[in-house]
Amino acid sequence: MKRALAWGAPAAVLLLAAVLRLWNLGNPHSLVFDETFYVKDAWSLWNNGYESTWGDDPDKKFNAGITDGFTTDPSYVVHPQLGKWLIGAGMALFGADNSFGWRCGVAIAGILIVLLVMLIAQKLFRSTLLTVVAGGLMAIDGHAITLSRVSLLDNFVTLFTLAGFGLVLLDREQNLPRLMAWMRRRRAQLGDDAVGPTWGPTLWNRPYLILAGVAFGLACGVKWSGMYFLAAFALYVVVMDGLDRRRVGLPFWFSAAVLKQAPATFLLMVPIAVVTYISSWAGWILTSGGYYRDLVTAESGLRWSGPLSWVPDWAQSLWAYHVSAYQFHVGLVTPHSYQANPLTWLIMWRPTSMFYEGVNKGDAGCTFDSCASAITAIANPLIWWGGTAALAYLAYRLVRYREWKVGFILMGIVAGYVPWLMYLNRTVFQFYGIVYEPYMILAITFVVGLILATKDEYKRSTGIAILTVFGILTVLLSIFFYPLWSGMQIPYWYWHLHMWMPSWI
Template structure:
């Protein structure tokens, strides 16, 4: 059983061993009028190229509009922007995060942004995400709320592009790739995270880039293994353990991407570890299929060291590079810790530079803080509930009575921003992920395994921290893989143009109805994703579950 694989000029997918719900014969009608019309539309090479690029460009433009419209509203710090925007500003000024007085938000919102001090501030996350936010501050100014959020918005738009390219590589279908990008473009979770200056969108894009690199390396390494074995066989030499494949630029790129994700938040480490193991498993299976005699030990003793050296050093270099500002200045938090009497290491490690000792102490301290963060929060959500959308995070809420703040409704108004995903899309994607687990066990399709690996890296580690204070919006890092899983299932439902007409029509109608429903729900939720002033009753009818309030 293989996954649907299509040329870009087909309506959906062509599966060499198509999944079918019924038998076919030579007299049973196949395809639909829609297939015939689509075939006529893409008859010429020019039209094929227009569709090849046109669909992805269209969903990218849609994503840009939904993320950039009214980006500067609300004109105040939203949720954890209070940390990251201000930290980004002082990082830009000093090269490290400075300190702020307790009432700094009010002043910052009013445009008086220079109320910081040069004293180093204790921060729980590495600097890269804040450096990226600071680019927007440099372009638009820290007084401009667009400058706070434009970096995350751009990343959210780029994520749609990357997801389209990944989906096309996985499914060999422009239709399915366009659907994947379109679903990410219109989902509320992705929209809100792209319109708020938090760090998680940056983790998501770097992990997604690493995932793409792993996908590209998979095909490249298989071809190089086959070429090596052919040469050995032609030379009359044994295959034994097989080669250590060093020429793997996409694997190096994956290591760098995951290292940069870690330089935003430490959760990027889970992707580095998970996909390092994944690539070794793929290498082992490839060796077995190629006829390598000792394919297990060959992977462990020859390829594993090479894979480690191709990924881990570059990941570490990317992480350390993000701390350059802390190293080259003197004011960062704990920067002179080892210089204080009694703190520096003695004995065999006394030669280690004090800056490195201070840095290590800082990292250990941050680890302890993150692991033991149990402060109660009204929007904390147990990771076990994330897939079911039980407790989304409300980022912003301002209520107005009639006559206040431009409110003209008798029951009052609300400006509300909730990071809830499109619930129909999210729940369907969750169901698809569970189905893919079954499908991997049953058919062992590599595309399914790769998609699920994204979920393993992005979601499963959080189940170790069910007692820690965590939030539903952390799920943005694995949302692209939920969408890929859902689109994979859509491809199965759509079938192929060689399917019986009744099956083809059923699949097209079902997927079409689902997409129309998702679009309608996104239109319904969009005002409470972007903080448009709405009647209070309108905000309240978006509370479908008790935890959504």
């Protein structure tokens, strides 16, 4: 029974996640929010190998099933191609005129995110109960559900960065035992109490770091924000290598980590990430029609000279494209009614409304005085605000106890949230926070584990009572908010009941 529960309970959570993301996924049968960019780009990319422009009034025609309106003229896009290839794969499988087809890719990514959260929780906490808690919270949260039901790129970034996070965790499990084994061999050679002046070994056999580099490279191939995860966790690996060396008794642990192991870590992670990222531009590289594809030619006068003159023309053109896209990203200050300052993301001040349709009685099947259909990326308030509180506690706990699990979880927040604080004046949205939501969930799970593990019987029983109430209310809130996450038609008054703050409207 124990073995059946260990497999059956997480499987049930995964099934629930799949139902909440796939049920009625094709509703509404129209491009919503930024689907107008990514879905049409995905389909032209799938057909031409590069993103193309569309004719007049393309959204209306596309919604009507006329999906061949793309031209061969290149379109200027500012995100790499991988996420759009994944969206296009669903369209190729189910039909470009099928709204389920253009959303199923992100839905599958959302289901896999729940699976990864559970696998990582099992590795971190070694508890089936905590694994189910982590997966269950991710499965029923509205922010995660909404981002799995609208064809945007952010779910793919979350999936690949979370995979990289898990792979770094697997590497961490192997690193310390290898250093300890090396120290045993060293002491066997020099005597039990002797180590000698040494930096210790350079650990090259770290396949999980190589795979983490691939995962972070794939994330960059969807959106450049994946680069922050590569940088953050490469630095994390170097720091933990140094601490592990100190733990096993190496005398020059700091200089060894920085001067000996860090270059090896760089070579294991970064080159493969770069190659993976460049490969994500394969459609643009292998065709000739993409935007800026032939910018640098012998006739253009833009070829590099000197030591870099050997670089192929396509690579020089790709670099020029990246410079242009970077300038677009950092200079994007176009006002939007649902933009949200990153300082407000953790309190969920301005969730993103991605679709809203209001009708009167008798229209579109409305049987009330007025009806509303909405897709709004409002997280389950108890999960999101509880996660924010848990993160604050973990920050305190890291300072006081210096626990590696706490630091590891917080590094996900450092990589996924902190970089956005550099762009307070840029046009950004609350839903970008999906990339760090798994680490909020893991923070909550960590706190739950502490409560369940306390040896004080009174504190434990009180904590379990609080957790039970929290769990019940969380499930009820997800049921209450689900219509606003899935585009269901509801009475207008019921929609308005969900607008807890003026900034949510």
